[in-house]
Amino acid sequence: MTLYVRSPDAIFSEIEGEFVALNINKGQCYGMDSIASKVWSLIEEPRSIEDICTTLESIYDVDPATCRSDVESLLSSLSKEGLVGVQ
């Protein structure tokens, strides 16, 4: 099972519950919205997509298929920017 976790090369700052993060090797800053920030909080520890979606579905009014698709898309973006690694 693939587990997602914050990259050790990522540094971040929290502003009113939302995060700004940057990969120190890339130098581009990224601002996260509230849902992306929730995912960012969750992946402080390694998490599977299933685990992340279960948590999000308990918080937000979202159907499982949409949630999974959105989380996959988000994790793909975060991985591409070097902010998330997999185990």
Next chain:
Amino acid sequence: MAEDETLRDSGSQLCVSCGLCCDGALHDAAALLPEEISLALSLGMKVTQSGEDVRFSLPCHLLKDRCCTVYANRPSPCRNYKCRLLQTLEADESSLQQCLDKVSSARSLLSDLQDVLPQDMTLPEARASAASQPVEDVDKLGRAKIKLHAFALNVYLEKYFRNEYENSFLQTTSIDENNG
């Protein structure tokens, strides 16, 4: 009349608790009227002129403990400028406490930035560093921290302090759940 005075008092209380428009957190410089050049120079301000565009550089060295030391004699931009937060207070859209809380949050983000700045680097210089090209190998982590905290502060200032007509210094790229 009494209500006007209360509003003025609240505004004054907010401004002396803040100082972000004077210490370089919000702006790199402030525009001067041509007839104020001699006043600004006499006050020791660093004045730059490009054609008809005259400015003095920030941070202002006349700010001490978040108070203007030449308040009665300050130039017109200092008299006339109102940040968005002050405007929301004056329009009764926010309470003084709500505004003070936002100043406190901004100051906390500013403190995070100042903690990672080299000695003597001003906030405008930090912004310029953050907006410059990708982090170089020399002190990569240190530069990355400056950039991160400069951006974080900027996001907050954009949200609550800068007016729409004012420059946005730094841009973040948005990541949300739909941008795959």
